[in-house]
Amino acid sequence: MKITRLVPIILHAPVTRGSIADSTHSITHWGAPGVAIETDAGLTGYGFSGTHAHLATDRLIVDCAVHSYGPLLLGEDPREVRALWEKLHKHAPVQWVGRAGLTHLALGAIDIALWDLKAKAAGQPLWKLLGGSAAKKVEAYNTDGGWLNWPIETLVSDCRRLVESEGYRAVKIKVGSPDPATDLRRLEAVRAAIGPGVRLMTDANGKLTLPEAIRLGRRLADYDVVWFEEPTAFDDVLAHRRLVEAIETPIALGEQLYLAAQFRDFIHAGAVHFVQPDVVRLAGITEFWQVADLAHSYSLPVVPHVGDMCQVHQHLCFAHPGCRLLEYIPWLRDWMKHPAQIRDGHFIAPEAPGAGMEPTADALARINRA
The missing domain is CATH 3.20.20.120 (Enolase-like C-terminal domain)
Structure with a gap:
């Protein structure tokens, strides 16, 4: 199984009663910028970050995932997750501009998608x-x-x-x-x-x-x-x-x-x-x-x-x-x-194979219309 493509996804879900606040923030939507990692085996893995649904910064996260990390993943076996994590984590051009922050959020979304693929390929929920x-x-x-x-x-x-x-x-x-x-x-x-x-x-x-x-x-x-x-x-x-x-x-x-x-x-x-x-x-x-x-x-x-x-x-x-x-x-x-x-x-322990981050068809359709 080889990785063929990374597709950017940004979800913005409304929060409870239209707006929530803590001592430092007030938001109306929760952001989930992430990626779909496609393979030649017909399996797709999904991984997301979590943000305050600011579109400009969400785009920076998915751009980093797809364009900075993505080329390093093409042709790789997604089941070799830890080795791929080390490869991306130590990638000098990205590490030079940020060892945390946006780059880490992007790497996190990719890593989740890879584990999602590994579990799906094994036909098991991730916890198993x-x-x-x-x-x-x-x-x-x-x-x-x-x-x-x-x-x-x-x-x-x-x-x-x-x-x-x-x-x-x-x-x-x-x-x-x-x-x-x-x-x-x-x-x-x-x-x-x-x-x-x-x-x-x-x-x-x-x-x-x-x-x-x-x-x-x-x-x-x-x-x-x-x-x-x-x-x-x-x-x-x-x-x-x-x-x-x-x-x-x-x-x-x-x-x-x-x-x-x-x-x-x-x-x-x-x-x-x-x-x-x-x-x-x-x-x-x-x-x-x-x-x-x-x-x-x-x-x-x-x-x-x-x-x-x-x-x-x-x-x-x-x-x-x-x-x-x-x-x-x-x-x-x-x-x-x-x-x-x-x-x-x-x-309740999930039963479906994967890591649980696959969006519904309706969610993906809304993203495509956006």
Whole structure:
């Protein structure tokens, strides 16, 4: 089997209620720029990144994938995924202009598409190809009811619905309001609504200074918060280490880290408790696995960020022993041929061959019209 062509694809899916916001961003659509990798065997692999649906930058990602990396893949056997990843990762012209950022997002989309092809060629879902088990319990925690732009009444209603009607036993809400007292009122209201038996997480999306994070973080234990996610500057290892020393609530981070070496530094410094690699921001499944193995060797739980809207990450969670909990946000659900399925607050192991990122015919038709 040989690669014959790379085709650029850009999907822009609407988010919940038309607009969502955290402490630093407000968006109306989730972007999935990526590629279809075609072969002479009639199989096609799909891989996507995850963005805030900015068309100009999404085009840069797919252009890098197709024109900078693509020529290196033509004629290659897509099943030799790790060797191809090394070849692309060390490609000097691309590495010279960026060892992270856009180039990493492009490489991640390609790597996912290659693993998709490898699993399809084997006739297996990716989690099975990677040695996982459908009997494993992978719990879902839901973030899609906890946005910072929701009024407190909507926030409480959504979190209660997720727990009482949809079976989730873990929810996450956003913090980082201009007034910390607002965050505390929202936390208090949600905890009262969902009760003590449901896990509650918080996420500041890197908004806070270290003093602000310490001040808010010291109050989180009052509401039995499981973790304080991305409390301060994404890349600041020392600040997170100081926060670990100052508060009781564990720290979660990783969605904004591009390199396995960055995770190494946070883990070695004792600056993180819940490790959150994102397959679309790391350079795909190949580098994700490196990070997951590293975290697991330190007995740290791996709880992936869901930049792929849980399509690929569900496979990785069923496969990797360090993963037992995964974020759920359904924005790409109607755009995927085999969307992630939740039952009683847990993911159901996918049955279709591949990595789960194949768009529906309708999604592809809309892209073609664009």
